[in-house]
Amino acid sequence: MNYEDLQAAAERDFENHDPSEVLASLADEHPADIAHHLDEWSSEAGLALLKRLDVARQAKVFGYLDDERQLEWAEQLPSEALVELVSEMNADERADLVAEFPETLQQLLYGKLEREEAEDIQRLVAYEEETAGAIMTSDVVSLHDRMTVQEALDSLRDQAPDSETIYRAYVVDDHDHLVGAIRLQNLIFARRDRPITELMESNALAVHVTDDQEEVAKQIAKYDILAVPVVDDDDRLVGMITHDDALDVVQDEATEDIHSFGAVSDLPISVRDAPLTTMYRKRIGWLILLVFGALFSSGGIAYFEDTISAYVALVFFLPMLIGSAGNAGSQAATLMVRALALGDVQIKDWGIMIGRELLVALALGVTMALAVSSIGIFRGGPDVAIVVAATMLIVVIFGSLLGMSLPFVLQQLKVDPATASAPLVATMADAGGVIIYFGIATMVLGLPASPA
Amino acid sequence: MNYEDLQAAAERDFENHDPSEVLASLADEHPADIAHHLDEWSSEAGLALLKRLDVARQAKVFGYLDDERQLEWAEQLPSEALVELVSEMNADERADLVAEFPETLQQLLYGKLEREEAEDIQRLVAYEEETAGAIMTSDVVSLHDRMTVQEALDSLRDQAPDSETIYRAYVVDDHDHLVGAIRLQNLIFARRDRPITELMESNALAVHVTDDQEEVAKQIAKYDILAVPVVDDDDRLVGMITHDDALDVVQDEATEDIHSFGAVSDLPISVRDAPLTTMYRKRIGWLILLVFGALFSSGGIAYFEDTISAYVALVFFLPMLIGSAGNAGSQAATLMVRALALGDVQIKDWGIMIGRELLVALALGVTMALAVSSIGIFRGGPDVAIVVAATMLIVVIFGSLLGMSLPFVLQQLKVDPATASAPLVATMADAGGVIIYFGIATMVLGLPASPA
Numbered sequence: 001m002n003y004e005d006l007q008a009a010a011e012r013d014f015e016n017h018d019p020s021e022v023l024a025s026l027a028d029e030h031p032a033d034i035a036h037h038l039d040e041w042s043s044e045a046g047l048a049l050l051k052r053l054d055v056a057r058q059a060k061v062f063g064y065l066d067d068e069r070q071l072e073w074a075e076q077l078p079s080e081a082l083v084e085l086v087s088e089m090n091a092d093e094r095a096d097l098v099a100e101f102p103e104t105l106q107q108l109l110y111g112k113l114e115r116e117e118a119e120d121i122q123r124l125v126a127y128e129e130e131t132a133g134a135i136m137t138s139d140v141v142s143l144h145d146r147m148t149v150q151e152a153l154d155s156l157r158d159q160a161p162d163s164e165t166i167y168r169a170y171v172v173d174d175h176d177h178l179v180g181a182i183r184l185q186n187l188i189f190a191r192r193d194r195p196i197t198e199l200m201e202s203n204a205l206a207v208h209v210t211d212d213q214e215e216v217a218k219q220i221a222k223y224d225i226l227a228v229p230v231v232d233d234d235d236r237l238v239g240m241i242t243h244d245d246a247l248d249v250v251q252d253e254a255t256e257d258i259h260s261f262g263a264v265s266d267l268p269i270s271v272r273d274a275p276l277t278t279m280y281r282k283r284i285g286w287l288i289l290l291v292f293g294a295l296f297s298s299g300g301i302a303y304f305e306d307t308i309s310a311y312v313a314l315v316f317f318l319p320m321l322i323g324s325a326g327n328a329g330s331q332a333a334t335l336m337v338r339a340l341a342l343g344d345v346q347i348k349d350w351g352i353m354i355g356r357e358l359l360v361a362l363a364l365g366v367t368m369a370l371a372v373s374s375i376g377i378f379r380g381g382p383d384v385a386i387v388v389a390a391t392m393l394i395v396v397i398f399g400s401l402l403g404m405s406l407p408f409v410l411q412q413l414k415v416d417p418a419t420a421s422a423p424l425v426a427t428m429a430d431a432g433g434v435i436i437y438f439g440i441a442t443m444v445l446g447l448p449a450s451p452a
Numbered sequence: 453m454n455y456e457d458l459q460a461a462a463e464r465d466f467e468n469h470d471p472s473e474v475l476a477s478l479a480d481e482h483p484a485d486i487a488h489h490l491d492e493w494s495s496e497a498g499l500a501l502l503k504r505l506d507v508a509r510q511a512k513v514f515g516y517l518d519d520e521r522q523l524e525w526a527e528q529l530p531s532e533a534l535v536e537l538v539s540e541m542n543a544d545e546r547a548d549l550v551a552e553f554p555e556t557l558q559q560l561l562y563g564k565l566e567r568e569e570a571e572d573i574q575r576l577v578a579y580e581e582e583t584a585g586a587i588m589t590s591d592v593v594s595l596h597d598r599m600t601v602q603e604a605l606d607s608l609r610d611q612a613p614d615s616e617t618i619y620r621a622y623v624v625d626d627h628d629h630l631v632g633a634i635r636l637q638n639l640i641f642a643r644r645d646r647p648i649t650e651l652m653e654s655n656a657l658a659v660h661v662t663d664d665q666e667e668v669a670k671q672i673a674k675y676d677i678l679a680v681p682v683v684d685d686d687d688r689l690v691g692m693i694t695h696d697d698a699l700d701v702v703q704d705e706a707t708e709d710i711h712s713f714g715a716v717s718d719l720p721i722s723v724r725d726a727p728l729t730t731m732y733r734k735r736i737g738w739l740i741l742l743v744f745g746a747l748f749s750s751g752g753i754a755y756f757e758d759t760i761s762a763y764v765a766l767v768f769f770l771p772m773l774i775g776s777a778g779n780a781g782s783q784a785a786t787l788m789v790r791a792l793a794l795g796d797v798q799i800k801d802w803g804i805m806i807g808r809e810l811l812v813a814l815a816l817g818v819t820m821a822l823a824v825s826s827i828g829i830f831r832g833g834p835d836v837a838i839v840v841a842a843t844m845l846i847v848v849i850f851g852s853l854l855g856m857s858l859p860f861v862l863q864q865l866k867v868d869p870a871t872a873s874a875p876l877v878a879t880m881a882d883a884g885g886v887i888i889y890f891g892i893a894t895m896v897l898g899l900p901a902s903p904a
Contacts, residue, residue: 028655032675157641166637167619167678185618188640189609203480221703223484224696226619226678243695244676247702251673254706255790258713262786262874263779271791272801279812283783284819287848290779291823297771309764312757319749319882322771327715327742327875331735334714338707339723349724360731367736371743396739422714422874423779430771 023052031057035064047073051081059088062097068269071100083112086121090164092137092245095124124239132216133209135249136230136239141169143196145179150192156184164242168227171200176236178229180204206231209238213249218343220246257341260418261334263290290423296431297322304438307445313380314441317372317388322433324368325395326426329403332357333420336407340417350408354401361400365393387444391437398436399429475504483509487516499525503533511540514549520721523552535564538573542616544589544697547576576691584668585661587701588682588691593621595648597631602644608636616694620679623652628688630681632656658683661690665701670795672698709793712870713786715742742875748883749774756890759897765832766893769824769840774885776820777847778878781855784809785872788859792869802860806853813852817845839896843889850888851881 026034034053038046038061050058050073062070062085074082074097086094086109098106098121110118120138127133141159143152152169160166169187171180180200190199206229207216220228220243230239256266263286267274301308308314336353339345345353369389376385403425407417478486486505490498490513502510502525514522514537526534526549538546538561550558550573562570572590579585593611595604604621612618621639623632632652642651658681659668672680672695682691708718715738719726753760760766788805791797797805821841828837855877859869 030657030675153640160637160641184636184640185612188605188636189612205482221696221699223482226695243678243699244673247673247695247699250699250702250706251794254702254710255794258706258710258790259786261710261713262782264783264786267787270796271787272797272805276808276812276815279808280815283780283812284816286783287776287779287816287820288823291772291776291820294772294775295827297775298768301768301771305764305767308767309761312761312764315757315760315767315770316750316753318767318770319753319774319886320743320746323746323749323875323879323882324739324743326878327739328735330714330873330875331716331738334711334716335719335723338710342703342707344722345724353724356728356731359728360735363728363732364736364739368739368743371740375747421782422878423775423782426778426874426878427775430775434771 020052022049031060032064034061039065039069043069043072047076051077055084055088058085059090063090063093066270066273067096067100068273070097074101075105079108079112083109087113087117090137091120091124091139091239092135092164095121095134099125127209130213131209132207132211132213132230132241133239135213135216135245136209136241137164137245138239139164140229140237140240141166142172142176142237143169143182145171145173145197147196148192149187149190149194149196149199152182152187152196153192156187164240165227168225168240170204170229170237170240171196172237178204178206178231178235178237181229204229207241208232214253214341216241217246217249217253221250253341257337257416257418260416261337261421263287263421263423286421286423290427293424293427294430297427297434300431300434300438304434304442307438307442311441311445313384314387314438316379317376317384317391318434318437320372320375321388321391321395321437322430324392325399325429325433326422327399328361328364328396329399329425329429330422332361332400332403333407333422333425334403336404337418337420340407340411347408347411350405353404353408357400357404358397361397364400365396368396369393383445387437387441390444391433391440394436394440395429395433398432399425402428402432472504474501483512484516486513491517491521495521495524499528503529507536507540510537511542515542515545518722518725519548519552520725522549526553527557531560531564535561539565539569542589543572543576543591543691544587544616547573547586551577579661582665583661584659584663584665584682584693585691587665587668587697588661588693589616589697590691591616592681592689592692593618594624594628594689595621595634597623597625597649599648600644601639601642601646601648601651604634604639604648605644608639616692617679620677620692622656622681622689622692623648624689630656630658630683630687630689633681656681659693660684666705666793668693669698669701669705673702705793709789709868709870712868713789713873715739715873715875738873738875742879745876745879746882749879749886752883752886752890756886756894759890759894763893763897765836766839766890768831769828769836769843770886770889772824772827773840773843773847773889774882776844777851777881777885778874779851780813780816780848781851781877781881782874784813784852784855785859785874785877786855788856789870789872792859792863799860799863802857805856805860809852809856810849813849816852817848820848821845835897839889839893842896843885843892846888846892847881847885850884851877854881854884 026037038049050061053061098109124138139162141156141163143155156166156169167184169182170178171182173179180202181204182196182200186199205219205223207219209230209232216228227240227242229237230241232238259267265282265285267282369392372392373385373389376388406420406425410419411417478489490501502513505513550561576590591614593608593615595607608618608621619636621634622630623634625631632654633656634648634652638651657671657675659671661682661684668680679692679694681689682693684690711719717734717737719734821844824844825837825841828840858872858877862871863869
């Protein structure tokens with residue numbers, strides 16, 4: 001049965017007041033799909049259905065709902081049901097949820113949860129956003145370094161139900177210091193009486209709780225690993241970050257960069273569901289800032305008003321020339337923003353990159369100059385063609401170097417390089433382009449410049 | 453020892469002709485790190501070091517080198533060494549490598565490899581790029597549906613050395629049809645004489661060999677799974693795609709989208725290492741296209757030349773107004789491109805999104821109109837202020853709707869929505885902005901429009 005049929009069937013069922021049948025039709029579905037179905041219902045109907053699932057399944061489904069829906073429903077659940085649900089959820093997912101709760105609800109929850117669970121949540125909630133601590137789970141399998149393979153397998157079996165994965169287990173000493181990592185694969189095919197220290201990788205990669213989530217995802221991507229252990233200042237094992245978390249981080253960071261590059265402030269919720277006032281707020285700041293940025297172009301135009309009055313035909317070429325400066329700049333910025341995000345290029349490569357960009361921009365500029373000089377001859381004769389071609393060459397190089405450098409400067413200033421958005425680079429290139437263009441025109445065509 | 457020290461030490465060693473010591477210093481490193489070190493050496497020295505690794509390690513390290521380096525070294529290796537290396541490599545990595553080989557080298561290799569291996573490579577190489585078939589590995593664990601748990605574990609042990617992961621195994625019938633999936637975790641804790649069909653998930657998610665890689669990655673991300681099986685037209689198990697492949701796909705697709713959005717043609721190699729001619733080629737096409745796009749703006753300016761001559765002060769506001777149209781458009785395009793890529797928004801949502809965008813753009817336009825009208829009064833009096841404010845309101849709405857719609861149109865035309873790049877949207881918005889601006893100015897200020 002395809003989705004439309006299922007939905008239609010479910011709606012018919014629900015009109016006839018038989019949510020049990022709706023649930024029966026969802027019984028075999030993956031929790032991610034059930035979450036998707038529930039989300040398509042009205043908030044009331046969805047919550048009513050959720051409540052009828054057993055608590056283990058509720059917790060799984062809940063983890064796949066989006067943040068707003070989670071919060072909305074959590075606040076509507078009776079507190080006993082909420083406590084039960086939170087107890088069942090994955091350590092990392094529930095910490096993300098509780099972090100969004102109003103203070104009073106958090107306190108209520110901490111009071112009713114078992115002490116150990118409450119402390120676990122409080123610890124995870126305390127980590128700063130976008131750090132390893134904030135995305136890790138504390139549901140990690142730890143094995144003692146004096147165990148044998150048999151003891152380790154027994155311990156794995158006990159820990160399995162509460163662990164996010166048992167395929168990677170971490171070995172700790174008496175003081176919980178991380179001493180190694182071990183793969184389930186190696187354990188199950190090993191002689192049962194061997195000490196696990198013989199099987200473990202002792203120089204296991206680990207990340208620190210305060211490491212940036214992007215760095216952690218890069219590590220997981222680089223080494224193609226299933227999970228990475230997280231340690232605190234004293235090298236004690238405190239959690240683990242798994243491949244699916246890394247995938248989420250990579251996706252979220254790409255979204256953040258793409259939005260930022262289009263001059264939209266970070267929008268962590270779906271563009272389809274976000275309140276219109278949020279959409280307005282995420283965009284107006286940049287638009288206003290850029291309009292005032294454009295005043296520099298206007299200032300340039302005002303300064304050269306006499307030149308423009310005397311030679312209105314010059315305005316014809318203005319969009320082409322300043323547009324090209326912005327386009328070349330956007331290209332260069334794009335390449336740098338992405339290369340910096342992937343770690344392909346680092347701050348120390350600025351010198352090399354400037355050199356490379358200069359050569360590429362020179363070639364681009366010459367090609368573009370040839371392309372517009374023909375239009376220049378046609379529209380305004382040889383003098384104008386020379387002005388236009390020279391301007392094009394210079395503004396393409398100017399725009400490219402500007403677009404290439406800005407992300408480095410921002411990175412150096414600890415600002416996200418993706419803030420060097422296409423519109424920002426274009427606005428800056430415009431201002432430079434106006435001055436270069438009319439400056440050259442005034443020189444070549446011999447018109448006096450006078451302040452407006 | 454940090455990286456600089458290691459590198460310095462290695463260079464000293466190598467000058468003294470003792471690559472063994474260099475290798476000894478790398479012995480405990482992860483293959484990804486060894487690949488990184490080798491890449492920092494000259495091509496000759498790196499290859500010399502690689503050759504001294506044992507073949508299993510060679511194959512692992514090789515898999516982490518970038519494509520160009522792989523190809524370069526593969527062509528320099530003696531054919532016996534190459535055959536040995538290729539035999540040892542992961543099925544998916546070696547297929548990617550061989551696909552890049554010149555035809556003669558491919559044939560040579562197929563002649564020298566064992567028949568089964570040669571056929572496996574040929575099959576994988578044949579799948580179209582960016583499909584599930586092209587990124588999958590054929591190193592997948594398959595279990596027969598009549599096996600018991602004990603038989604399955606024995607089979608896993610045999611298959612383990614050649615498999616990319618044994619944590620997910622797939623159950624097939626006599627005709628290799630996929631009938632279910634099973635987790636190692638469930639096998640090892642089950643009674644040894646149980647049939648595995650009792651433990652397997654029978655409605656296992658699977659993808660088709662011709663599915664787009666992006667869709668596959670979305671599935672893995674959605675369901676937080678370790679791997680997904682790949683089937684052919686007859687539902688036979690032919691391979692598997694693992695979480696690390698999904699992560700690579702997500703990263704590559706994000707890079708492609710970001711580049712595309714900055715009007716750079718797809719650049720699959722590092723911007724730091726790409727030949728300058730490649731960099732030129734990836735950029736010049738869009739720059740030329742956009743310059744001719746800007747001719748529409750120029751045409752608008754030519755059409756209204758009399759208005760402009762009579763009222764040169766209007767040029768002052770040109771960058772602000774057409775810039776704002778482009779900026780609002782870039783924002784809207786950014787949001788849509790990303791939402792379409794993530795599947796947050798689909799073609800069928802166009803109607804809703806137009807409605808939402810209209811309201812947001814109206815609010816943005818009113819705010820922007822107020823912001824520029826004050827500048828308008830100051831620079832040109834009430835009449836100009838009215839022209840400028842009305843233009844701003846209309847161009848922001850125009851740019852927003854354009855930027856929002858273009859990605860949908862492209863998606864509908866089966867073109868990557870990210871082709872609706874910030875520069876393209878800005879160029880189109882510019883042309884509209886010029887006509888709207890001078891059109892309104894001509895109407896309000898009562899100047900005659902005449903063709904230039």
